[in-house]
Amino acid sequence: MRAAVVTRFGEPEVFEVQELPDPRPGPGQVAIDVTHAAVGLVDVYIRQGLYKERAGLPQPPYVPGLEVAGTIRELGEGVTDFRVGESVVTLSGTGAVGGYASVEVADARVTVSLEGTGVDPALAVAALPNAATAYLALTEIAHLKPGERVLVHGALGGLASAFPGVARTLGASVVVGTSRRSSLAAARASALPYDEIIASEDLALATQRFDVVVDPVGGQLRTDSLQVMNRQGRMLLVGNASGDWQHSVPTNALWGGNLALLGFSIGFYLPNHLDKARPAAEAGLHAISQGLVDIRTETLPLADAAEAHRRLETGAVGRRILLTP
Template identity: 35%
Template structure:
């Protein structure tokens, strides 16, 4: 089978396509013939060897890729379901950038026939992240004002939909006119360019000076600090990434205290494995009812994995990026 491999840590240039034997599923595993593999912002940490302290550094050589969708090819010992030939999606520890991938049965979700493989990859990591952020961590309520930074990517665009489903007013930030147009098309109430110096003033004006109830930020750095100025009294601030790769200035604790704001760090949906099934089923129902319309951005071939990662790192994408495998 064809698989993308890394033999040393580095940038996208370390991703190389190789021929490998088709793996054999072990106890409690299934073998999936991969149709689509998802591309995520966590991928560069994996092939760059810069994983968080609580996650083991990949043993080289390794195959990146944390999410796949395809068809069950083979069952491991003592596994009776899902059946061979069933359409499924699965989240993995690694190994997704390949024509075949092993997956533990608990991470495998059967798919209805009316959802295509590319769409379902949005649910596995990015969709679950957005669901946990909006529904569980922030507990967004009808009538609240939510600021999402950035809002045009995979997680951000899904968070826009989920916040609107909850009945909130949504303000989305993006860094280009193309992405601002996209935000308007998916139903944000206001869209502002966070590269402009007046965006904080625009947010405050849009909220009649009250600020937002909830800030969802994965940019970090100075943008996150400015975003905090947009949060009103009793507001909730959730940080779930650091796309800018820039440190935040010191917090204004006096302002934080006077407004009685809450700050929460969000490490991802896998910190709550007991809620994975609930989140996926809810997201599938939203897609089937047309309330949730995931945005599939660029699609690359498996052999173009390095090109896909360069586009990701240069923030040239909108919505969900995928690799078309078979």
């Protein structure tokens, strides 16, 4: 197989395209002929060596890449729910390696069929990780019930933008987004299924109340959110895009309102709940197939892995980059 290999930790120039032996699936695994591999910021951090001391993460030389789309090439022992040639997409879950290649081996539990969904493989691999994350956060952690009202901060953000569509499929009655005033016009022009987008700076003045708040932003917005939560409201803490690591929430506001703050990180959740991966992926695909989760993509050849990483490092991307072997 052809693979983009990280030959040592360092700058994007450490990438080398190499011919390597085709990997074979072990028990419970599938081998996939890759058509699209997603490129993520976490791949960049691992390549830079930021996580080199962390157990379970790869040491060079290694092939990066968490999620792929492609077709089943070979079934490992005990795998009966796919057939060779079937179009599939994977989530990460059991490692952070292998995707930037013409063949990848994945755990069958994090692999899901695209057949009959009508979803383009490139869109699937670009949108599915966040859609599945949104599904797990809303169902397993926030226990969203049909008819409840949802508020999503940083409405157009990569992670946030998966929430309105998934919340709709789960029966949310109202989904409101917030955006900073500087992003408000773009957010309001988006086709994402929000009922309304309000300025995050004005949140404390809002008269609406919400049962579930999705907060990937943090900072003062997190505290302001307490004022717009219904009793028994749940706030999902899923990120800190504000970069405000010093902010703390006044916890006495919680018991008076019967409020709950719930942290969720897909990277730490999924490896311990692999049985939840496929149902989450199928639910995410359902939302994507309904046109409720959208994301712009750009596809580069495998040989441009270094260029893909350079663009992510400089923040010069407004779309999800995919590599094609």
